[in-house]
Amino acid sequence: MVHSLSARLLVLTVLFVAFVDAVIVVASVADFRRDWLDDRLWESQIASLAVAAASTSALQREALATAMIVSVRYERGDGRVLVLGNEPEGPLGAYYDLRASSRLDLVRDGLATYFGGSKGLVRTTGPARNGPGFVTSVFDEAPLAAALAVHVRHLLLLSLLVSAFMVALVYFTLLRVLVRPLQGLASHVAEFSAAPEDVRRVIGESRRRDEIGTLQRSLRAMEEQIRHALAQRQGLATLGEAVAKVNHDLRNILATARLVSDRLSHNEDPGVRTISVTLMRAIDRAIELCTDTLRFGRPQELVPRPVRFALQPLAEEVGRSVGLSEDSNPMFLNHVSPHMEVDGDPEHLFRALQNLMRNSVEAIGDGFGEIAIRCYDMGAESVIEVTDTGPGLSEHARENLFKPFKGSTHAHGAGLGLVNVQEIAHAHGGEVRLAKSDSGGTIFRLHLPLRSDVALRRATG
Structure with a gap:
């Protein structure tokens, strides 16, 4: 007392x-x-x-x-x-x-x-x-x-x-106006912290117009955010358990498909052999993705193995993986120079560019359009640019980019594609930026530092 x-x-x-x-x-x-x-x-x-x-x-x-x-x-x-x-x-x-x-x-x-x-x-x-x-x-x-x-x-x-x-007048006035409300807030915070997921424990609306009222409204907003975050976290945990089970079975199915596609590589038809190579690479990446998903809950970071490699063949392969070519609709334009090389993990960058191109394909939809990829050096970093002629991102998508389950670029998406792209870019010591998005199209730029900068950031990070 x-x-x-x-x-x-x-x-x-x-x-x-x-x-x-x-x-x-x-x-x-x-x-x-x-x-x-x-x-x-x-x-x-x-x-x-x-x-x-x-x-x-x-x-x-x-x-x-x-x-x-x-x-x-x-x-x-x-x-x-x-x-x-x-x-x-x-x-x-x-x-x-x-x-x-x-x-x-x-x-x-x-x-x-x-x-x-x-x-x-x-x-x-x-x-x-x-x-x-x-x-x-x-x-x-x-x-x-x-x-x-x-x-x-x-x-x-x-x-x-x-x-x-x-003294009595001032004390009881301040006790009623200031101290009692603060004591109520303190006891409410303790009660809310005991079960923050319970909606009944969120503080009620305040009609006060002074600083105490502002504090009560701010506390209510914070408690709502915490409650929603906990609910989302619980949902993700349940979803994670289900995805882990599905991935376990899916990996076995893909292993069987890998054996079948391996037999197609021995077919005498050159076209079938070419398709089988692409199919086998896609299945291998799917198996690796399932394995990574099963390891997702473990306390480890995404660690790339950067090497210097030519970007044009990888960009071409990414285009084929999402069904793009020069004759497709939308049309795929690979403007990457054959001599252009970048520093990074090819498998990780494949996934990042595949997410960006898939978003572009879904943005254009059934209409006519173009999707282009180009790369250029800018000082101590390489910039990979993916452009499309779609209608541009919505205001909601632009405000919630790189936020899981909120920043989807289309109606039925989960909003995880750009999150994966950002994670891969940060793992390489770079970043992904939305350079433009309007009725004339969308441009995403993936900034990757040179290999010496990557090594330096990983050593000091």
Whole structure:
């Protein structure tokens, strides 16, 4: 309880109010003392004027006793001096000159009188009222000390009552407006973390317009994202188990197809042998992909084995794997120079380019169009460019590129193709970029560093 936010708030409120009260009391002590001294000087001035009109010993004594003073010296602006009473013999307890006293002097002298008590007879000089001149009075400081003590006692009592009311008002207001909502948020976060997949534990809508309301709305949005992410993760885990089982059986089926296609390679027909070679390579890649899928859940990274190789034959093979040629529709244009070489893993780059070209084929659909691939060097990297004349990507696809299950380029896609392309590009130390996508077509660029840069990034990564 001592370390709770409400307890700290209460302690801080009491300390702040006590500090303000102390400042008020100190200032009040100085003001009360100054006013008391001014009153004595004013009464001394009145007494001196009255005695000047009728100067008798009895009247002087009565005037001095009424003003609670021992002697008065009133020096008027016209040069006249009025004296009342006899100057006491011996040293006085203190001398105060209100004409030259600063605010700090008044505070210091007031505290000294309150805590130190009376100094006996003191002399005080101050300006005269209602005209020029000044008045000097000698009086006993004991009545001032007594009156000051009573004033401070009453002031402290009043301050304590007002402060207690203000502390209670401020504390309960902040407790209701600030502390209780924060405590509710803290307890809700703990409750939500116990079962974040439960939709009933998501915080409700907030109608507050202050910072607490903003925090509550932000927390609700975050909890919704966490809940959806957990649901998606659970779905992926279930899907992964199913895919692993399917891949296990599919790999066996592909192994049988590999044996059959191997027999086709011995056929005497040249066309059949050419097709069988392409078919065998496709089956080998499918078997390897199934094997990689079964290993997907293991904690390992995609590690390419980069070599320098000619890109044109690989691009031609990728085109055939998705059913493209110069006579197909869409038409496939291989603009890669026969002398163009790149650094990378051929199998990985085959999969990346195959995903990009398949997206282009699906984008064009049954209409007439062209799909082209070209490659050029740009400083310390090679750039492979895949272009198509399709209608371009939708706004949703552009906003969610490279996001699993969100960035599909067509209606029935899973959105994993571009994710695989990005993963392969990053494994090579490069990246894939969407250079253009509008009604005139789409351009993807695959940036691959030179082999020395690949080795450097893998060594320092």
